[in-house]
Amino acid sequence: MGDYQGTLQPGARVHDTPYVPAEPGLVHWGRLPRRGDAPVLAVDPGAELTVDTVSHEGLLPDQGGDPLAFFGGHGVAPEDVLEDAIAIAATRTRDASDGPHVVTGPIEVRGARPGDLLAITLLDATPRVPYGVISNRHGRGALPGEMPAGPEDVSVFTPIAPDADGVWHGRLPLTPDGERSVSFPLAPFLGIMGVATDTDERAHSVPPGPHGGNIDIRHLTAGATLHLPVQVDGALAYVGDPHFAQGNGEVALTALEASLRVRIRLDVMDATEAAREFGELAGPLAADATHLMPTGMDEDLDEAMRACVRQAIALLGARYGMAPHLAYAYLSAATDFEISQVVDLVTGVHARIRRADFEGVR
Structure with missing residues:
Protein backbone atom coordinates (compact mmCIF):
# COMPACT_ATOMS: atom_id res chain seq x y z
CA MET A 1 0.00 0.00 0.00
CA GLY A 2 1.00 3.61 -0.35
CA ASP A 3 1.42 5.22 3.07
CA TYR A 4 -0.43 8.40 3.90
CA GLN A 5 1.75 11.35 2.89
CA GLY A 6 -0.69 14.23 3.22
CA THR A 7 -4.29 14.78 2.24
CA LEU A 8 -4.94 13.90 -1.41
CA GLN A 9 -7.45 16.45 -2.63
CA PRO A 10 -8.90 15.98 -6.14
CA GLY A 11 -6.21 16.22 -8.79
CA ALA A 12 -3.33 16.65 -6.36
CA ARG A 13 -0.13 14.72 -7.06
CA VAL A 14 -1.51 12.67 -9.96
CA HIS A 15 1.16 11.25 -12.25
CA ASP A 16 1.58 9.19 -15.42
CA THR A 17 -1.74 7.33 -15.78
CA PRO A 18 -5.20 8.45 -16.92
CA TYR A 19 -7.06 9.85 -13.92
CA VAL A 20 -10.70 9.54 -12.88
CA PRO A 21 -11.62 11.91 -10.05
CA ALA A 22 -14.59 11.31 -7.74
CA GLU A 23 -16.27 14.59 -8.59
CA PRO A 24 -20.09 14.62 -8.36
CA GLY A 25 -20.70 14.09 -12.08
CA LEU A 26 -18.50 10.99 -12.22
CA VAL A 27 -19.98 8.98 -9.36
CA HIS A 28 -23.12 7.05 -8.47
CA TRP A 29 -24.45 7.25 -4.93
CA GLY A 30 -26.34 4.26 -3.57
CA ARG A 31 -26.94 2.54 -6.92
CA LEU A 32 -24.67 0.78 -9.43
CA PRO A 33 -24.13 1.25 -13.17
CA ARG A 34 -26.39 -0.62 -15.61
CA ARG A 35 -26.50 -1.25 -19.35
CA GLY A 36 -26.70 1.90 -21.42
CA ASP A 37 -24.89 4.12 -18.92
CA ALA A 38 -22.44 6.55 -20.48
CA PRO A 39 -18.86 5.78 -19.46
CA VAL A 40 -16.79 8.45 -17.75
CA LEU A 41 -13.72 7.11 -19.55
CA ALA A 42 -12.97 4.50 -22.22
CA VAL A 43 -9.73 2.51 -22.17
CA ASP A 44 -8.17 -0.44 -23.98
CA PRO A 45 -7.65 -3.78 -22.21
CA GLY A 46 -4.50 -3.72 -20.13
CA ALA A 47 -4.83 -0.04 -19.31
CA GLU A 48 -3.65 1.26 -15.96
CA LEU A 49 -5.43 4.21 -14.44
CA THR A 50 -5.65 6.22 -11.24
CA VAL A 51 -9.06 6.51 -9.60
CA ASP A 52 -10.15 8.53 -6.60
CA THR A 53 -12.72 6.97 -4.29
CA VAL A 54 -14.75 8.61 -1.55
CA SER A 55 -16.07 6.89 1.55
CA HIS A 56 -19.73 7.45 2.35
CA GLU A 57 -18.95 7.80 6.05
CA GLY A 58 -19.32 11.42 7.10
CA LEU A 59 -21.72 12.14 4.21
CA LEU A 60 -24.82 10.31 5.46
CA PRO A 61 -27.94 11.88 7.03
CA ASP A 62 -27.42 10.26 10.43
CA GLN A 63 -24.03 12.02 10.50
CA GLY A 64 -25.53 15.37 9.53
CA GLY A 65 -24.96 15.18 5.77
CA ASP A 66 -22.09 17.69 6.02
CA PRO A 67 -18.60 16.15 6.04
CA LEU A 68 -16.94 19.47 6.84
CA ALA A 69 -18.99 19.77 10.05
CA PHE A 70 -18.85 16.06 10.89
CA PHE A 71 -15.09 15.67 10.62
CA GLY A 72 -14.50 19.16 12.00
CA GLY A 73 -16.34 18.01 15.09
CA HIS A 74 -13.63 15.39 15.52
CA GLY A 75 -10.83 17.89 15.26
CA VAL A 76 -10.06 17.55 11.54
CA ALA A 77 -8.83 20.78 9.96
CA PRO A 78 -10.95 22.05 7.03
CA GLU A 79 -8.07 21.54 4.58
CA ASP A 80 -7.99 17.84 5.55
CA VAL A 81 -11.64 17.26 4.65
CA LEU A 82 -11.90 16.09 1.03
CA GLU A 83 -13.34 18.65 -1.37
CA ASP A 84 -15.01 15.97 -3.50
CA ALA A 85 -16.73 14.53 -0.43
CA ILE A 86 -18.04 17.99 0.44
CA ALA A 87 -19.25 18.52 -3.14
CA ILE A 88 -20.99 15.14 -3.35
CA ALA A 89 -22.85 15.72 -0.09
CA ALA A 90 -23.84 19.23 -1.17
CA THR A 91 -24.93 18.55 -4.77
CA ARG A 92 -25.92 14.91 -5.14
CA THR A 93 -29.05 13.31 -3.72
CA ARG A 94 -29.97 9.72 -2.96
CA ASP A 95 -33.29 8.18 -2.08
CA ALA A 96 -33.65 6.93 1.48
CA SER A 97 -34.08 3.41 0.08
CA ASP A 98 -30.77 3.56 -1.81
CA GLY A 99 -27.51 2.22 -0.49
CA PRO A 100 -24.90 4.44 1.16
CA HIS A 101 -21.94 3.80 -1.14
CA VAL A 102 -20.26 6.31 -3.44
CA VAL A 103 -19.06 4.54 -6.60
CA THR A 104 -16.67 6.01 -9.18
CA GLY A 105 -17.36 5.17 -12.83
CA PRO A 106 -18.35 3.43 -15.01
CA ILE A 107 -15.27 2.90 -17.16
CA GLU A 108 -15.63 1.25 -20.56
CA VAL A 109 -13.07 -1.39 -21.49
CA ARG A 110 -13.06 -1.52 -25.27
CA GLY A 111 -13.79 -4.91 -26.78
CA ALA A 112 -15.17 -6.56 -23.64
CA ARG A 113 -18.23 -8.65 -24.45
CA PRO A 114 -20.74 -10.70 -22.47
CA GLY A 115 -19.18 -14.09 -21.76
CA ASP A 116 -15.72 -12.60 -21.28
CA LEU A 117 -14.15 -12.02 -17.89
CA LEU A 118 -13.07 -8.59 -16.73
CA ALA A 119 -10.07 -8.67 -14.42
CA ILE A 120 -9.69 -5.67 -12.09
CA THR A 121 -6.25 -5.66 -10.46
CA LEU A 122 -5.53 -3.32 -7.58
CA LEU A 123 -1.96 -2.14 -8.12
CA ASP A 124 -1.77 0.37 -5.31
CA ALA A 125 -4.04 1.94 -2.67
CA THR A 126 -3.06 5.14 -0.90
CA PRO A 127 -5.00 6.76 1.97
CA ARG A 128 -6.32 10.17 0.96
CA VAL A 129 -6.87 11.26 4.58
CA PRO A 130 -5.41 10.24 7.98
CA TYR A 131 -8.72 9.05 9.43
CA GLY A 132 -11.77 6.92 8.84
CA VAL A 133 -15.02 5.82 10.48
CA ILE A 134 -16.38 2.50 11.77
CA SER A 135 -20.18 2.56 12.04
CA ASN A 136 -22.89 0.47 13.64
CA ARG A 137 -26.47 1.31 12.70
CA HIS A 138 -29.73 0.01 14.13
CA GLY A 139 -31.14 -3.04 12.41
CA ARG A 140 -27.81 -3.74 10.74
CA GLY A 141 -24.65 -5.64 11.55
CA ALA A 142 -24.28 -9.13 12.99
CA LEU A 143 -26.15 -8.27 16.21
CA PRO A 144 -29.27 -6.31 15.21
CA GLY A 145 -31.38 -5.58 18.26
CA GLU A 146 -28.34 -5.89 20.53
CA MET A 147 -25.91 -3.36 19.09
CA PRO A 148 -25.91 -0.39 19.20
CA ALA A 149 -26.93 -0.62 22.85
CA GLY A 150 -28.37 2.91 22.97
CA PRO A 151 -30.97 4.69 20.86
CA GLU A 152 -28.49 6.38 18.51
CA ASP A 153 -26.45 4.99 15.64
CA VAL A 154 -22.75 4.81 16.42
CA SER A 155 -20.02 6.30 14.23
CA VAL A 156 -16.56 5.73 15.69
CA PHE A 157 -14.04 8.25 14.36
CA THR A 158 -10.78 6.37 13.85
CA PRO A 159 -7.48 8.14 13.16
CA ILE A 160 -4.47 6.44 11.63
CA ALA A 161 -0.89 7.15 12.66
CA PRO A 162 2.58 5.66 12.19
CA ASP A 163 4.21 3.56 14.89
CA ALA A 164 7.84 3.86 15.98
CA ASP A 165 8.93 2.02 12.84
CA GLY A 166 6.91 4.27 10.55
CA VAL A 167 4.21 1.65 9.86
CA TRP A 168 0.72 3.13 9.78
CA HIS A 169 -1.96 1.69 12.07
CA GLY A 170 -5.54 2.41 12.98
CA ARG A 171 -6.13 3.48 16.57
CA LEU A 172 -9.24 2.88 18.68
CA PRO A 173 -9.78 3.83 22.34
CA LEU A 174 -10.51 1.02 24.76
CA THR A 175 -13.03 3.18 26.64
CA PRO A 176 -14.89 6.40 25.83
CA ASP A 177 -12.49 8.48 27.91
CA GLY A 178 -9.73 7.56 25.44
CA GLU A 179 -6.97 7.21 28.01
CA ARG A 180 -5.78 3.94 26.47
CA SER A 181 -6.06 2.67 22.92
CA VAL A 182 -5.55 -0.37 20.73
CA SER A 183 -3.78 -0.20 17.39
CA PHE A 184 -4.25 -2.50 14.42
CA PRO A 185 -2.56 -2.82 11.02
CA LEU A 186 -3.92 -1.29 7.87
CA ALA A 187 -4.58 -3.29 4.70
CA PRO A 188 -6.39 -0.98 2.27
CA PHE A 189 -8.73 -2.45 -0.33
CA LEU A 190 -11.89 -1.67 -2.30
CA GLY A 191 -15.08 -3.16 -0.90
CA ILE A 192 -16.82 -2.53 -4.22
CA MET A 193 -15.47 -3.59 -7.60
CA GLY A 194 -17.90 -4.56 -10.30
CA VAL A 195 -19.33 -4.54 -13.80
CA ALA A 196 -22.59 -3.04 -15.01
CA THR A 197 -25.69 -5.19 -14.77
CA ASP A 198 -27.66 -6.11 -17.88
CA THR A 199 -30.84 -4.66 -16.37
CA ASP A 200 -33.23 -1.76 -16.83
CA GLU A 201 -33.03 -0.82 -13.16
CA ARG A 202 -29.88 0.11 -11.29
CA ALA A 203 -28.78 -2.48 -8.73
CA HIS A 204 -28.75 -1.39 -5.09
CA SER A 205 -25.21 -0.77 -3.84
CA VAL A 206 -25.46 -2.94 -0.71
CA PRO A 207 -26.04 -6.59 -1.74
CA PRO A 208 -23.24 -8.17 -3.79
CA GLY A 209 -23.96 -10.54 -6.64
CA PRO A 210 -22.69 -11.99 -9.93
CA HIS A 211 -21.85 -8.43 -10.99
CA GLY A 212 -19.49 -8.11 -8.03
CA GLY A 213 -20.41 -4.92 -6.24
CA ASN A 214 -20.15 -4.82 -2.47
CA ILE A 215 -18.31 -8.11 -1.98
CA ASP A 216 -16.07 -6.83 0.86
CA ILE A 217 -13.31 -9.45 0.51
CA ARG A 218 -10.48 -8.12 2.63
CA HIS A 219 -7.80 -10.07 0.73
CA LEU A 220 -8.26 -7.89 -2.37
CA THR A 221 -5.38 -5.65 -1.37
CA ALA A 222 -2.63 -4.35 -3.64
CA GLY A 223 -1.53 -7.07 -6.08
CA ALA A 224 -4.83 -8.98 -5.99
CA THR A 225 -7.29 -9.35 -8.86
CA LEU A 226 -11.05 -9.75 -9.05
CA HIS A 227 -12.41 -11.62 -12.07
CA LEU A 228 -16.00 -10.80 -13.05
CA PRO A 229 -18.26 -12.21 -15.77
CA VAL A 230 -19.01 -9.37 -18.20
CA GLN A 231 -22.72 -8.65 -18.64
CA VAL A 232 -22.74 -5.74 -21.15
CA ASP A 233 -20.53 -4.56 -23.98
CA GLY A 234 -17.58 -2.61 -22.64
CA ALA A 235 -18.01 -4.15 -19.16
CA LEU A 236 -18.58 -0.67 -17.61
CA ALA A 237 -16.36 -1.21 -14.57
CA TYR A 238 -16.61 0.77 -11.34
CA VAL A 239 -14.97 0.90 -7.92
CA GLY A 240 -15.85 2.28 -4.49
CA ASP A 241 -16.47 1.54 -0.81
CA PRO A 242 -12.82 2.13 0.12
CA HIS A 243 -11.52 0.55 3.34
CA PHE A 244 -8.34 1.06 5.33
CA ALA A 245 -8.87 -2.27 7.14
CA GLN A 246 -11.45 -5.00 7.69
CA GLY A 247 -11.73 -8.33 9.45
CA ASN A 248 -13.45 -11.30 7.87
CA GLY A 249 -17.14 -10.90 8.67
CA GLU A 250 -17.24 -7.09 9.02
CA VAL A 251 -19.63 -7.68 11.92
CA ALA A 252 -20.44 -4.13 13.07
CA LEU A 253 -21.86 -3.18 9.64
CA THR A 254 -18.81 -1.28 8.44
CA ALA A 255 -15.10 -1.76 8.94
CA LEU A 256 -12.59 1.10 8.81
CA GLU A 257 -14.17 3.03 5.95
CA ALA A 258 -11.97 5.77 4.50
CA SER A 259 -11.21 7.34 1.14
CA LEU A 260 -8.46 5.92 -1.07
CA ARG A 261 -6.66 6.85 -4.25
CA VAL A 262 -6.14 3.63 -6.17
CA ARG A 263 -4.19 2.56 -9.21
CA ILE A 264 -5.90 -0.26 -11.08
CA ARG A 265 -5.40 -2.30 -14.25
CA LEU A 266 -8.31 -3.52 -16.37
CA ASP A 267 -7.76 -6.70 -18.40
CA VAL A 268 -10.14 -8.80 -20.49
CA MET A 269 -10.06 -12.58 -20.78
CA ASP A 270 -12.12 -13.88 -23.69
CA ALA A 271 -14.77 -16.50 -23.10
CA THR A 272 -12.70 -19.42 -24.41
Missing part, protein backbone atom coordinates in the same frame (compact mmCIF):
# COMPACT_ATOMS: atom_id res chain seq x y z
CA GLU A 273 -9.66 -18.62 -22.29
CA ALA A 274 -11.87 -17.88 -19.28
CA ALA A 275 -13.53 -21.30 -19.51
CA ARG A 276 -10.14 -23.01 -19.74
CA GLU A 277 -8.69 -21.08 -16.79
CA PHE A 278 -11.62 -21.05 -14.41
CA GLY A 279 -14.59 -22.95 -15.82
CA GLU A 280 -18.04 -21.45 -15.78
CA LEU A 281 -17.98 -18.77 -13.12
CA ALA A 282 -21.30 -18.11 -11.44
CA GLY A 283 -19.90 -15.02 -9.76
CA PRO A 284 -16.75 -13.17 -8.78
CA LEU A 285 -13.42 -14.97 -8.43
CA ALA A 286 -10.68 -13.29 -6.41
CA ALA A 287 -7.03 -14.20 -6.81
CA ASP A 288 -3.61 -13.12 -5.66
CA ALA A 289 -0.09 -14.47 -6.03
CA THR A 290 -0.65 -17.28 -3.53
CA HIS A 291 -4.37 -18.15 -3.55
CA LEU A 292 -7.42 -18.60 -5.76
CA MET A 293 -10.57 -17.41 -3.99
CA PRO A 294 -13.90 -18.58 -5.44
CA THR A 295 -16.95 -17.05 -3.82
CA GLY A 296 -20.45 -17.97 -2.74
CA MET A 297 -23.25 -15.52 -1.96
CA ASP A 298 -26.76 -15.86 -0.59
CA GLU A 299 -29.07 -14.23 1.92
CA ASP A 300 -28.65 -17.44 3.94
CA LEU A 301 -25.06 -17.89 5.13
CA ASP A 302 -25.38 -21.69 4.95
CA GLU A 303 -26.41 -21.43 1.29
CA ALA A 304 -23.56 -19.01 0.60
CA MET A 305 -21.16 -21.62 2.01
CA ARG A 306 -22.64 -24.35 -0.17
CA ALA A 307 -22.42 -22.14 -3.25
CA CYS A 308 -18.77 -21.41 -2.50
CA VAL A 309 -17.94 -25.11 -2.13
CA ARG A 310 -19.67 -25.90 -5.42
CA GLN A 311 -17.79 -23.11 -7.19
CA ALA A 312 -14.50 -24.32 -5.71
CA ILE A 313 -15.12 -27.88 -6.93
CA ALA A 314 -15.97 -26.59 -10.40
CA LEU A 315 -12.86 -24.41 -10.45
CA LEU A 316 -10.55 -27.29 -9.51
CA GLY A 317 -12.14 -29.44 -12.18
CA ALA A 318 -11.82 -26.87 -14.96
CA ARG A 319 -8.36 -25.64 -14.06
CA TYR A 320 -6.64 -28.84 -12.95
CA GLY A 321 -8.85 -31.68 -14.19
CA MET A 322 -9.59 -32.76 -10.61
CA ALA A 323 -12.44 -35.24 -10.17
CA PRO A 324 -15.32 -33.77 -8.13
CA HIS A 325 -15.12 -36.28 -5.26
CA LEU A 326 -11.37 -35.74 -4.99
CA ALA A 327 -11.75 -31.96 -5.16
CA TYR A 328 -14.32 -32.18 -2.36
CA ALA A 329 -11.86 -34.20 -0.29
CA TYR A 330 -9.03 -31.76 -1.00
CA LEU A 331 -11.14 -28.76 -0.02
CA SER A 332 -12.04 -30.42 3.26
CA ALA A 333 -8.45 -31.27 4.09
CA ALA A 334 -6.51 -28.29 2.79
CA THR A 335 -8.66 -25.20 2.13
CA ASP A 336 -9.94 -22.50 4.44
CA PHE A 337 -13.44 -21.18 3.85
CA GLU A 338 -13.82 -17.69 5.29
CA ILE A 339 -16.83 -15.47 5.86
CA SER A 340 -16.36 -12.39 3.69
CA GLN A 341 -19.12 -10.41 5.38
CA VAL A 342 -22.49 -10.98 7.09
CA VAL A 343 -23.85 -7.42 6.95
CA ASP A 344 -24.74 -6.68 3.31
CA LEU A 345 -28.18 -8.35 3.05
CA VAL A 346 -26.54 -11.00 0.85
CA THR A 347 -23.84 -12.73 2.90
CA GLY A 348 -20.55 -13.88 1.39
CA VAL A 349 -18.10 -16.76 1.76
CA HIS A 350 -14.79 -17.15 -0.03
CA ALA A 351 -12.39 -20.10 -0.22
CA ARG A 352 -8.61 -19.78 -0.14
CA ILE A 353 -7.10 -22.43 -2.42
CA ARG A 354 -3.30 -22.48 -2.32
CA ARG A 355 -1.74 -22.22 -5.76
CA ALA A 356 1.43 -23.93 -4.49
CA ASP A 357 -0.46 -27.17 -3.86
CA PHE A 358 -1.02 -27.51 -7.60
CA GLU A 359 2.37 -26.37 -8.82
CA GLY A 360 3.31 -28.32 -11.92
CA VAL A 361 -0.14 -29.95 -12.28
CA ARG A 362 -1.36 -28.08 -15.32
